[in-house]
C-alpha cells in the first residue's frame with residue numbers, strides 16, 4: 461500500500477520501504493516536509509504508483525547479522541537514531557550493494573571503529589529519517605546573528621537544479637538566482653558560486669594530467685574532487701593513492717582563496733570571516749574537518765582558522781528556508797557576487813557524473829595545443845551509467861578514459877586495472893549520477909529517482925552552452941587570480957594553497 465502526504469505529496473511506499481505504514485513510530489515525520497504521520501492518507505490501489513520489489517542481499521561470510529549500518533560518534537557527518545529505526549535494512553542494502561562499503565570488512569576485526577565513507581546514500585534510502593546527517597544550521601545562524609562576523613556563502617554547481625524540488629518544482633528546474641536571493645534574505649554578506657572553485661580545480665588538475673602524461677608517471681590519474689571517493693581509496697585501496705590528483709575539491713580551493721586572496725583584496729580581517737558551503741554532499745561535512753584543510757591558518761599566521769567553517773546540505777538549506785517562512789517560489793532572481801561568482805560552462809557541469817572529465821579534457825587540450833577543441837561535448841562520458849569508457853584525442857595524443865559513479869563500480873574498475881587494463885584518466889564520484897544524486901540532495905520517490913537524476917543532469921547540461929565561455933581557462937576572474945596572486949597552475953604557491961595529500965587509512969580495517 462502507498463500513503464501520500466497531504467502537504468507535499470510525498471508518497472510512502474510500504475513495499476519499497478519494507479515497513480508497514482502503521483508500524484512506523486508515532487514520532488515519524490514526512491521526509492520531505494516534516495509534517496507528522498497524521499497528514500498521510502492511504503492512496504487507493506488504482507492510484508498507486510508501480511513499485512519495484514525490494515531485495516536485501518544475503519549476508520556474506522564477513523557480514524554481521526545487524527540489519528542496519530553501524531555508525532558511531534567517530535563518523536562525523538552520519539548518525540543513526542535507534543528510536544526511529546524500524547529495522548528495514550535499506551541503509552545496509554545501499555551501503556553494501558551500491559557503495560560496496562558494508563560487507564567489505566570483517567566486523568570482528570574493526571572492533572569499535574566505524575567503516576563509512578560519509579557518502580550519505582543511506583540517508584536517502586532510510587524511510588524514517590533514522591539515519592541522517594548531522595545538522596549545522598544553528599552554527600550558521602549564530603554566525604549570522606553575530607554583528608562582528610562576515611558570513612560568506614558558496615553554492616555547489618549541482619544545487620542550482622535541485623533546491624527547487626524541495627519547493628514543489630519539477631526535478632531539474634533551474635533556480636540559481638533564487639538561491640542567491642534566499643541566501644541574501646537569510647543575511648549573507650557575500651554569495652559566491654563554487655563553480656568558480658570548479659574552474660580553478662580544472663586549471664590545476666588538467667595541468668597535472670598533462671605533466672603525468674608527458675612523464676608517463678602515476679597513470680591513470682584519478683580525480684580527487686569527491687571526498688567520499690578519496691576516503692574509500694584511503695581505506696580500501698591505499699596502493700593507488702599516488703595516482704589520485706593532488707588537487708583539492710572545488711569547495712576547499714574556494715575556501716582557501718576566500719581566506720587569503722579575497723580577504724586581503726577586500727581588506728577584511730580574516731578572523732571575522734565565516735565561510736559556509738551549500739552542497740549536495742554529506743561527505744563535505746567531514747572533508748572540511750580534515751586536519752590538512754587549514755592553509756589559510758598558515759598563510760595568515762593564525763592557528764584558529766579553518767579554510768571552510770560549515771557545510772549545509774540542500775535538505776538543511778531547504779528546511780531552514782521553510783522554517784524562516786521564506787517563499788522560494790516568489791523570490792526574484794539575483795546574481796552572485798564578484799569576483800568569485802563567475803564561472804564557465806565547464807565548471808557548471810562538474811555536478812554531473814562525467815562533468816569533471818569533460819571540463820578537464822577541454823582545458824587539457826588547450827594546455828597541450830594552445831587551441832580550443834572544435835567539439836567540446838564528450839557524449840560518451842555523459843549519462844547515468846556506472847562505468848563509461850572512451851578513447852579521446854587531445855592534440856595528437858589518444859587517451860583512454862573512464863568515468864565511474866558509485867563506489868561499487870569503482871571496485872570493478874580498479875579490479876580491471878589490477879588485471880592489466882590500461883587507462884590514462886579516471887573520474888570517480890561516489891554517488892550514482894555524480895553530485896546531482898548526492899546524499900544531501902532532496903529525497904525523491906524511488907519510482908521517480910532515475911527520472912529525477914536525468915532531469916537534474918539535463919538541467920546542468922543546458923546551462924553549459926549558454927555560458928559566457930565553456931572553458932575553465934577562459935574564465936576572466938580565474939585568469940586575474942593567477943596573474944595577481946597564484947602565478948601559474950602547479951606553481952609552488954598554487955601547490956601550497958590548492959593541493960593536498962592523502963593517507964593510508966587501511967589500518968582501521970584490522971589485520
Ligand code: SF4
Pocket residue numbers: 529531538551554555559561562575576577578579580581582583
Ligand atoms: S554514509 Fe555511505 S558509507 Fe556510510 S553508512 Fe551510509 S551508505 Fe554506508
Ligand code: SF4
Pocket residue numbers: 527528529540544545546547548549550551552585586587588589590591
Ligand atoms: S536506519 Fe533507516 S534504513 Fe536503516 S534499518 Fe533503520 S529505518 Fe531502515
Ligand code: SF4
Pocket residue numbers: 578579685686687688689740741742743744889890891894895896897898899
Ligand atoms: S559524488 Fe558529489 S555529492 Fe556524492 S560524495 Fe562525491 S562529492 Fe559528495
